[in-house]
Amino acid sequence: AQSVSQHNHHVILSEAASLELGCNYSYGGTVNLFWYVQYPGQHLQLLLKYFSGDPLVKGIKGFEAEFIKSKFSFNLRKPSVQWSDTAEYFCAVNNYNQGGKLIFGQGTELSVKP
Amino acid sequence: EAGVVQSPRYKIIEKKQPVAFWCNPISGHNTLYWYLQNLGQGPELLIRYENEEAVDDSQLPKDRFSAERLKGVDSTLKIQPAELGDSAVYLCASSPVASGRAGGGELFFGEGSRLTVL
Numbered sequence: 001a002q003s004v005s006q007h008n009h010h011v012i013l014s015e016a017a018s019l020e021l022g023c024n025y026s027y028g029g030t031v032n033l034f035w036y037v038q039y040p041g042q043h044l045q046l047l048l049k050y051f052s053g054d055p056l057v058k059g060i061k062g063f064e065a066e067f068i069k070s071k072f073s074f075n076l077r078k079p080s081v082q083w084s085d086t087a088e089y090f091c092a093v094n095n096y097n098q099g100g101k102l103i104f105g106q107g108t109e110l111s112v113k114p
Numbered sequence: 115e116a117g118v119v120q121s122p123r124y125k126i127i128e129k130k131q132p133v134a135f136w137c138n139p140i141s142g143h144n145t146l147y148w149y150l151q152n153l154g155q156g157p158e159l160l161i162r163y164e165n166e167e168a169v170d171d172s173q174l175p176k177d178r179f180s181a182e183r184l185k186g187v188d189s190t191l192k193i194q195p196a197e198l199g200d201s202a203v204y205l206c207a208s209s210p211v212a213s214g215r216a217g218g219g220e221l222f223f224g225e226g227s228r229l230t231v232l
Binding site: 103 | 117118147155156157158159162170207212218219220221222223224225226
Protein backbone atom coordinates (compact mmCIF):
# COMPACT_ATOMS: atom_id res chain seq x y z
CA ALA A 1 0.00 0.00 0.00
CA GLN A 2 1.13 3.50 -0.72
CA SER A 3 2.48 5.40 2.25
CA VAL A 4 3.93 8.78 3.12
CA SER A 5 6.57 9.13 5.82
CA GLN A 6 7.59 12.29 7.57
CA HIS A 7 10.89 11.96 9.33
CA ASN A 8 10.34 14.19 12.32
CA HIS A 9 7.38 14.22 14.66
CA HIS A 10 8.33 17.41 16.48
CA VAL A 11 10.92 20.01 15.54
CA ILE A 12 11.92 22.90 17.78
CA LEU A 13 13.86 25.82 16.31
CA SER A 14 14.82 29.34 17.27
CA GLU A 15 13.79 32.24 15.08
CA ALA A 16 16.06 32.78 12.06
CA ALA A 17 17.15 29.15 12.03
CA SER A 18 16.87 27.22 8.79
CA LEU A 19 14.22 24.55 8.40
CA GLU A 20 14.10 21.31 6.49
CA LEU A 21 11.29 18.81 6.99
CA GLY A 22 11.67 15.44 5.35
CA CYS A 23 8.99 13.60 3.39
CA ASN A 24 9.28 10.30 1.57
CA TYR A 25 6.61 8.33 -0.24
CA SER A 26 6.44 4.75 -1.38
CA TYR A 27 4.61 4.98 -4.69
CA GLY A 28 6.67 4.63 -7.88
CA GLY A 29 4.27 6.00 -10.45
CA THR A 30 3.28 9.53 -11.44
CA VAL A 31 2.37 11.58 -8.41
CA ASN A 32 1.29 15.03 -7.42
CA LEU A 33 2.92 16.27 -4.22
CA PHE A 34 1.73 18.70 -1.59
CA TRP A 35 2.60 20.31 1.69
CA TYR A 36 -0.29 21.42 3.85
CA VAL A 37 -0.02 23.49 7.00
CA GLN A 38 -2.29 23.82 10.02
CA TYR A 39 -1.67 26.87 12.20
CA PRO A 40 -2.92 26.68 15.78
CA GLY A 41 -6.69 26.91 15.86
CA GLN A 42 -7.01 27.09 12.09
CA HIS A 43 -7.97 24.71 9.33
CA LEU A 44 -5.59 22.81 7.09
CA GLN A 45 -4.45 24.87 4.13
CA LEU A 46 -2.22 24.38 1.14
CA LEU A 47 1.37 25.57 1.50
CA LEU A 48 2.71 24.47 -1.88
CA LYS A 49 2.21 21.89 -4.59
CA TYR A 50 4.12 20.08 -7.30
CA PHE A 51 2.43 18.73 -10.43
CA SER A 52 5.19 18.73 -13.04
CA GLY A 53 8.09 20.77 -14.40
CA ASP A 54 10.71 22.45 -12.23
CA PRO A 55 11.25 20.14 -9.24
CA LEU A 56 11.92 23.13 -6.99
CA VAL A 57 8.61 24.71 -6.12
CA LYS A 58 7.93 27.82 -4.12
CA GLY A 59 4.97 28.33 -1.89
CA ILE A 60 3.57 30.94 0.41
CA LYS A 61 5.47 32.64 3.22
CA GLY A 62 8.92 31.87 1.83
CA PHE A 63 8.60 28.10 1.88
CA GLU A 64 9.95 25.91 -0.89
CA ALA A 65 10.14 22.20 -1.57
CA GLU A 66 12.27 20.04 -3.81
CA PHE A 67 11.01 16.95 -5.58
CA ILE A 68 13.74 14.34 -6.01
CA LYS A 69 12.18 11.53 -8.00
CA SER A 70 15.07 9.10 -7.54
CA LYS A 71 14.77 9.41 -3.78
CA PHE A 72 10.94 9.49 -3.66
CA SER A 73 11.31 12.62 -1.58
CA PHE A 74 9.64 16.01 -1.33
CA ASN A 75 11.38 17.90 1.46
CA LEU A 76 10.15 21.24 2.71
CA ARG A 77 12.60 24.06 3.38
CA LYS A 78 12.71 27.61 4.64
CA PRO A 79 15.97 29.57 5.05
CA SER A 80 14.88 31.53 8.11
CA VAL A 81 11.87 30.62 10.23
CA GLN A 82 9.71 33.03 12.17
CA TRP A 83 7.68 32.54 15.32
CA SER A 84 4.55 32.71 13.15
CA ASP A 85 5.66 29.53 11.36
CA THR A 86 4.75 27.54 14.45
CA ALA A 87 2.27 25.00 13.09
CA GLU A 88 1.81 21.41 12.05
CA TYR A 89 3.02 20.49 8.58
CA PHE A 90 1.68 17.61 6.52
CA CYS A 91 3.15 16.13 3.39
CA ALA A 92 0.62 14.56 1.01
CA VAL A 93 0.86 12.50 -2.15
CA ASN A 94 -1.77 11.99 -4.82
CA ASN A 95 -1.36 9.00 -7.12
CA TYR A 96 -4.02 10.11 -9.54
CA ASN A 97 -3.31 7.26 -11.95
CA GLN A 98 -4.24 4.73 -9.27
CA GLY A 99 -7.57 5.88 -7.98
CA GLY A 100 -6.63 9.38 -7.00
CA LYS A 101 -6.47 8.99 -3.26
CA LEU A 102 -4.63 11.82 -1.51
CA ILE A 103 -2.56 10.24 1.25
CA PHE A 104 -1.13 12.27 4.11
CA GLY A 105 1.93 11.75 6.24
CA GLN A 106 1.60 11.73 10.00
CA GLY A 107 2.62 15.36 10.29
CA THR A 108 5.50 17.30 11.83
CA GLU A 109 4.84 19.77 14.58
CA LEU A 110 7.12 22.80 14.30
CA SER A 111 7.67 25.01 17.33
CA VAL A 112 9.62 28.22 16.75
CA LYS A 113 10.98 29.95 19.84
CA PRO A 114 11.07 33.76 19.71
CA GLU B 115 -15.37 33.53 -1.20
CA ALA B 116 -16.84 31.45 1.59
CA GLY B 117 -14.83 28.46 2.67
CA VAL B 118 -15.90 24.95 3.57
CA VAL B 119 -18.37 25.09 6.45
CA GLN B 120 -18.72 22.30 8.96
CA SER B 121 -20.97 21.83 11.95
CA PRO B 122 -20.94 21.21 14.78
CA ARG B 123 -17.42 22.25 15.71
CA TYR B 124 -17.52 20.17 18.88
CA LYS B 125 -19.67 17.26 19.95
CA ILE B 126 -19.56 15.21 23.14
CA ILE B 127 -21.68 12.10 23.32
CA GLU B 128 -21.84 8.86 25.24
CA LYS B 129 -20.90 5.63 23.57
CA LYS B 130 -23.64 3.89 21.62
CA GLN B 131 -25.30 7.22 20.84
CA PRO B 132 -25.67 8.42 17.25
CA VAL B 133 -23.98 11.53 15.89
CA ALA B 134 -24.09 13.41 12.62
CA PHE B 135 -21.79 15.94 11.01
CA TRP B 136 -22.70 18.34 8.27
CA CYS B 137 -20.57 19.92 5.56
CA ASN B 138 -21.20 22.64 3.01
CA PRO B 139 -18.43 22.75 0.39
CA ILE B 140 -17.16 25.73 -1.55
CA SER B 141 -19.60 26.70 -4.25
CA GLY B 142 -18.75 25.07 -7.56
CA HIS B 143 -16.57 22.33 -6.05
CA ASN B 144 -17.99 19.06 -7.30
CA THR B 145 -15.66 16.85 -5.29
CA LEU B 146 -16.18 16.45 -1.56
CA TYR B 147 -14.15 14.45 0.93
CA TRP B 148 -14.58 13.30 4.50
CA TYR B 149 -11.36 12.65 6.37
CA LEU B 150 -10.72 11.33 9.86
CA GLN B 151 -7.86 12.78 11.87
CA ASN B 152 -6.71 11.13 15.07
CA LEU B 153 -4.51 12.99 17.52
CA GLY B 154 -0.93 13.13 16.29
CA GLN B 155 -1.79 11.62 12.92
CA GLY B 156 -2.41 12.85 9.43
CA PRO B 157 -5.88 12.89 7.89
CA GLU B 158 -7.17 9.57 6.57
CA LEU B 159 -9.77 9.42 3.81
CA LEU B 160 -13.15 8.02 4.75
CA ILE B 161 -15.10 8.78 1.58
CA ARG B 162 -14.84 10.84 -1.58
CA TYR B 163 -17.78 12.09 -3.61
CA GLU B 164 -17.84 13.35 -7.15
CA ASN B 165 -21.17 15.14 -7.36
CA GLU B 166 -23.67 12.72 -5.77
CA GLU B 167 -21.60 9.60 -6.39
CA ALA B 168 -19.40 8.06 -3.74
CA VAL B 169 -16.37 7.13 -5.87
CA ASP B 170 -14.16 5.92 -3.04
CA ASP B 171 -15.65 4.64 0.21
CA SER B 172 -13.26 1.77 0.73
CA GLN B 173 -12.06 3.15 4.09
CA LEU B 174 -15.51 3.90 5.49
CA PRO B 175 -16.49 1.44 8.27
CA LYS B 176 -19.87 0.67 6.83
CA ASP B 177 -21.17 -1.21 9.83
CA ARG B 178 -21.54 2.02 11.78
CA PHE B 179 -20.66 4.89 9.45
CA SER B 180 -22.79 6.25 6.65
CA ALA B 181 -22.59 9.29 4.45
CA GLU B 182 -24.74 10.98 1.91
CA ARG B 183 -24.49 13.88 -0.48
CA LEU B 184 -27.92 14.57 -1.78
CA LYS B 185 -28.15 16.92 -4.75
CA GLY B 186 -24.37 16.94 -4.99
CA VAL B 187 -23.82 19.86 -2.63
CA ASP B 188 -24.07 19.46 1.15
CA SER B 189 -23.02 16.25 2.79
CA THR B 190 -23.74 14.49 6.06
CA LEU B 191 -21.58 11.93 7.82
CA LYS B 192 -23.28 9.78 10.44
CA ILE B 193 -22.01 7.38 13.08
CA GLN B 194 -24.45 4.99 14.72
CA PRO B 195 -23.68 3.76 17.26
CA ALA B 196 -20.57 5.67 18.28
CA GLU B 197 -17.71 3.85 20.03
CA LEU B 198 -14.95 5.19 22.26
CA GLY B 199 -12.44 4.77 19.43
CA ASP B 200 -14.40 7.14 17.21
CA SER B 201 -13.16 10.12 19.21
CA ALA B 202 -11.31 12.19 16.60
CA VAL B 203 -11.62 15.21 14.34
CA TYR B 204 -13.78 14.71 11.27
CA LEU B 205 -12.65 16.91 8.41
CA CYS B 206 -14.59 17.85 5.34
CA ALA B 207 -12.83 19.15 2.26
CA SER B 208 -13.77 20.07 -1.27
CA SER B 209 -11.85 20.59 -4.47
CA PRO B 210 -12.47 21.99 -7.94
CA VAL B 211 -10.53 19.14 -9.56
CA ALA B 212 -11.05 15.59 -8.32
CA SER B 213 -7.97 14.00 -6.81
CA GLY B 214 -8.42 11.18 -9.30
CA ARG B 215 -7.47 13.46 -12.17
CA ALA B 216 -4.29 15.14 -13.29
CA GLY B 217 -3.92 18.41 -11.47
CA GLY B 218 -6.08 17.20 -8.63
CA GLY B 219 -5.25 16.93 -4.98
CA GLU B 220 -5.51 20.54 -3.91
CA LEU B 221 -8.10 20.36 -1.19
CA PHE B 222 -9.85 23.11 0.72
CA PHE B 223 -10.59 22.04 4.26
CA GLY B 224 -13.18 23.06 6.77
CA GLU B 225 -12.33 23.66 10.41
CA GLY B 226 -13.35 20.15 11.39
CA SER B 227 -15.78 18.62 13.85
CA ARG B 228 -14.17 17.34 17.02
CA LEU B 229 -15.97 14.33 18.44
CA THR B 230 -15.49 13.08 21.97
CA VAL B 231 -17.14 9.79 22.88
CA LEU B 232 -17.41 9.11 26.62
